[in-house]
Every structure is written in C-alpha cells, then in structure tokens.
Amino acid sequence: MKQNILSKAGLFILLVALLSSCNKWIDPDMNINPDAPTVVPMDLLLPTIEARFAYNIVQGNSSERTLSLWTQQLTGIARQSLAQGAYSFRDGDANSTWADVYSGVLMDAKQLIEMAEKPDTKSTQFEAVGKIITAASYGYASDLWGDIPFSEALQGADNTTPKFDSQQDVYASIQSMLDDAINLLKNPAADDVFSLDGDIIFGGDVNKWIGAAYALKARYALHLSKVNGDAYATALGYLDNAMGDASGNAYYYYAAGNSNNANPLFLFMQDRGDVRVSDVMIDRLKNTSDPRLGVYAYPIGDTLEVDGVVYPPGSYVGAPAGVPLEGASAPGPGIASSDTKTPIITYTEVAFMKAECLTKTGDDAGAQAALKEAVSASLNEYGVFDADWFAAFSAEVDALTGNDLYQRIMTEKWVALMFNFEAYNDWRRTGFPVLTPNPAAGGKEIPRRFPYATDPITYNPNTPADVSIWDHIWWDQ
Numbered sequence: 036m037k038q039n040i041l042s043k044a045g046l047f048i049l050l051v052a053l054l055s056s057c058n059k060w061i062d063p064d065m066n067i068n069p070d071a072p073t074v075v076p077m078d079l080l081l082p083t084i085e086a087r088f089a090y091n092i093v094q095g096n097s098s099e100r101t102l103s104l105w106t107q108q109l110t111g112i113a114r115q116s117l118a119q120g121a122y123s124f125r126d127g128d129a130n131s132t133w134a135d136v137y138s139g140v141l142m143d144a145k146q147l148i149e150m151a152e153k154p155d156t157k158s159t160q161f162e163a164v165g166k167i168i169t170a171a172s173y174g175y176a177s178d179l180w181g182d183i184p185f186s187e188a189l190q191g192a193d194n195t196t197p198k199f200d201s202q203q204d205v206y207a208s209i210q211s212m213l214d215d216a217i218n219l220l221k222n223p224a225a226d227d228v229f230s231l232d233g234d235i236i237f238g239g240d241v242n243k244w245i246g247a248a249y250a251l252k253a254r255y256a257l258h259l260s261k262v263n264g265d266a267y268a269t270a271l272g273y274l275d276n277a278m279g280d281a282s283g284n285a286y287y288y289y290a291a292g293n294s295n296n297a298n299p300l301f302l303f304m305q306d307r308g309d310v311r312v313s314d315v316m317i318d319r320l321k322n323t324s325d326p327r328l329g330v331y332a333y334p335i336g337d338t339l340e341v342d343g344v345v346y347p348p349g350s351y352v353g354a355p356a357g358v359p360l361e362g363a364s365a366p367g368p369g370i371a372s373s374d375t376k377t378p379i380i381t382y383t384e385v386a387f388m389k390a391e392c393l394t395k396t397g398d399d400a401g402a403q404a405a406l407k408e409a410v411s412a413s414l415n416e417y418g419v420f421d422a423d424w425f426a427a428f429s430a431e432v433d434a435l436t437g438n439d440l441y442q443r444i445m446t447e448k449w450v451a452l453m454f455n456f457e458a459y460n461d462w463r464r465t466g467f468p469v470l471t472p473n474p475a476a477g478g479k480e481i482p483r484r485f486p487y488a489t490d491p492i493t494y495n496p497n498t499p500a501d502v503s504i505w506d507h508i509w510w511d512q
Contacts, residue, residue, distance in 0.1 A: 078233030089287030091135035133488035181508035250277035285379035317353030330369025357475025
C-alpha cells in the first residue's frame, strides 16, 4: 500500500514537471487564429458600420419601402407590400428594423467609439465619425418610434430592460452628440494614435464629415418645426456650415453587378418585386415633363389597360394605391440599379431645407433662389439637367410667394427625395404633398409612426403599451 502511494505521488510530481516545462516550449498563442481576430481594427470596423447603416437603416427595405408606400412614392401590388401599403403593419413587421438599429449599427458604433477613446488606439477622428453615425441612427429610430431606449441602451447583459427616454430628450442628446463630433473633428487630440482610415463614405475627408454633421443638425432642428418656434432660424444657422455644393454629398456606394454589395431596393425587386412607382408620382412627373421620369421609373414592357385607357409599350404608368397592377412601371435605374448609391444626406436636401427656412422666416426671394438651386442639384444628381425645362420651372417659381411658394418647395422636395425617409418626415411636419389615404385601407388615415417591435414588447416591460401606428410622435403634434 505504501509503495502504491509513493508510486502515485511520483507520477503526480512528474506530471507537474512536464506541464511546467510545456509552458516553456509551447507557444501560448498557438490557438489564436490570425484570420479571426477577437478585436477588429478600427479601419476595418468603420466600413462595416457604414455599410450596415446605409443598407439596413437609411434605406432598409423593412422601413424605407414601407414609408415610401405611405408617402405614395411607391405602390404595393402584391403580398406584404400590398398589405403594408393599405396600412396593415404590425409589431412583427418592425422587428428587423429595431434589431438593425440596436443590435447592429449602434452596438458596433459603440465598440468603435470605445476603441477610439483608449490611449493605445486613440483617435478623435474615428470617435467623431462613430458619434455622427450613432446620432443619425438614434435619429432614424426616434423618428420611427418616438420614445426609445437611449440613456440606458447598449449595456448588454448589464441591463436588458433599459428605460425609454422621451423623444424630446433623445433629440437634445442627438444634437449634443453631433456637437461633440464636430468639436473632435475640428480639434484633434495631440496624442492621437490613428487618423481616419477605412472610411468609404468620404474617404477620410474630415471637412466633409463636418459639413455632413452640420447638415444633420439642421435636419433634426427642422423636424421640430411644429413644437419649436425657433426651428427655422436654428436650422438656418446650422445650414451656414453644411456642405456648400454637391461635392459634399454623403453617399454609400454599391458595386455594379455584385449581389454581395448591391442596392437594397434593387435586391428587393430581384427577389420579390412587389412594388411599383405610384400613379401619384408618375402623374406628377408626366404632367410637369420632369426629366427625372426616366430615372425614377422604367417604361412598361407590354400593352397595359387601366380604367379603359390603353397604354402602349414604352409608356410610363403608375400603380394606384391598393391596386395590384403588376404591369405598371417598376422603380427605375436612378433608384433601383445594383449600384444606385444610398444618400445619407446631400446638398439637394440642404438646399431644400434652406428654401423652407427662408420662406418661413419671410425671405421669399431667398427661398425662390434656394428652391431653384435645390431642383438644379437634384437634376444634376441624376444626370438629367435640362436647361429649357429648368428655365420654364424657374419662371414658375419666381411667380410664387407665401404659402404657394411653401407648398411648392415641399412638393418639389417630395419629388427630389424619392425613396428617402425625409419625404415621410416632411409630410408629417407639413402636410405636403397633399395625399389621399389608400382607399383599400377602409377609411383609415395614413399612419404616423411605426409600432414598437415584438422583441422590446416581449422582453422589456418598459416598452410603452397600447401604441398605434396612427398615434403621433412628440414632434408631430
């Protein structure tokens, strides 16, 4: 028995010695895969964030397509799009958008900002861009849902039931975050380790990011036009520092013919294709001989009869709301090609905001000039500027004043911002263009918001209850 115990003790000592010696010759990093790093460098993380922000939030098919149906830029002609166009939109329909914002872009942007604040990877430029994207993402979320998690959000397992901050507080925080970003970009730290690299929106151009941040500040200031009497003057102040021409446009670019990096509306049309350009948009473009008709819509391929009128192939025919008119014009190459870029914020929008602010502060002459500049920028954005058409348009604008001018500004902005979230925000703020609710909706009005998604309703008791898509968010009083 004693010999057996000694034998076991000797074996144990030998094993310990072997393990000790192993530490000297086995590389402790041998099980780390260099192709799958646990910490992603900032110059690789940023383009991923930008791509997800553009694809999933700015023009996400689960949100922007629905909003374009409600603002009657597009029409649903089958399946889910036909139902959503008739205002059938439930909490489950909002789930992917909620996840894209919180589990996707915001969590990644938080990681980027935290890395940029560490001494060994410090970068005020990465931190600033992360904050701009974070601010804009919260802006999209709050414009869809009103009150949202903000001050207690993004804490993971440490807080799985964050409170919902008021939209008023969220908006104040968005403006503060954009101010921080601008200050960081204007005043880089002396101990920065990295400069902005990997940026696929502006190629690392800090001044363009500053211009975009000011343009976003103007956008969010203008959203408050119903609840803040100083909204127009405040927005004008920010616009003075926004991009001054189209060279400052913030776009996310896709690759032609690459299904792994293609425009979201293009991929939707390839996969499901159950939307068409609305008759409201088509009729507007045709009645005004607008040069953007051929970029917003494709001509029909076969003869089509609508309400007794026969349209030959090559015509542009819009789909009426609630009508499954499959043969109508599909979204055109300017908005639904594989490489159609996603606009984050553009000089076209900046010029329209300036036009609205000027006419609302009593400067109709300035507003006329800004409106003409905005439409010119839009035409050039799509490569269809027509001098004769623009001269006739300018003459019409010069004859407008007061509310007539204001209505024309907002209607032209609705045309210019095709398949763009801001068209919905503008309609909620201003009531222009004047839209007739979908007759297939059974007398229901056009929705004013998204419902809260299934996940927060199920797992977060702080989620506001009994919210309808016809309820108004705070700034849409």
